[in-house]
């Protein structure tokens with residue numbers, strides 16, 4: 001999904017291909033989160049939330065200091081994928097184009113996938129509802145250009161998501 005959005009935004013095919021492989025590592029830092037927080041079914045309290053919110057930095061530590069371009073890309077995505085366009089994200093509260101574009105793309109792809117997935121606390125959303133939610137977050141959570149690219153290749157994204165779900 002991230003790779004297809006990158007192509008739609010006019011990025012070169014090599015970069016999009018790297019992003020296909022880097023994006024699945026975005027939450028790798030969650031392996032450092034204790035199970036009682038990670039697997040808690042209900043709402044997290046303040047302390048648990050701050051532990052959970054350390055996963056971008058934990059992921060970046062794991063992926064740091066590699067000379068591989070793929071792992072460098074994965075590092076950037078892991079560290080910044082919870083930043084939000086309007087500055088309300090974490091860990092740094094970065095805004096707009098301060099956030100690396102690869103992380104802005106993965107932010108949209110991550111939420112798209114999460115909304116379409118069934119979780120212990122929620123059902124899978126229908127595609128139309130998920131798309132409405134993401135559209136409503138353009139300029140807030142998300143880069144409006146990434147949202148626009150998502151909309152213009154939506155049938156492909158739905159197909160990629162469905163295929164990935166089967167596998």
Ligand SMILES: [Fe+2]
Pocket residue numbers: 026027055081082
């Ligand atoms: Fe995450």
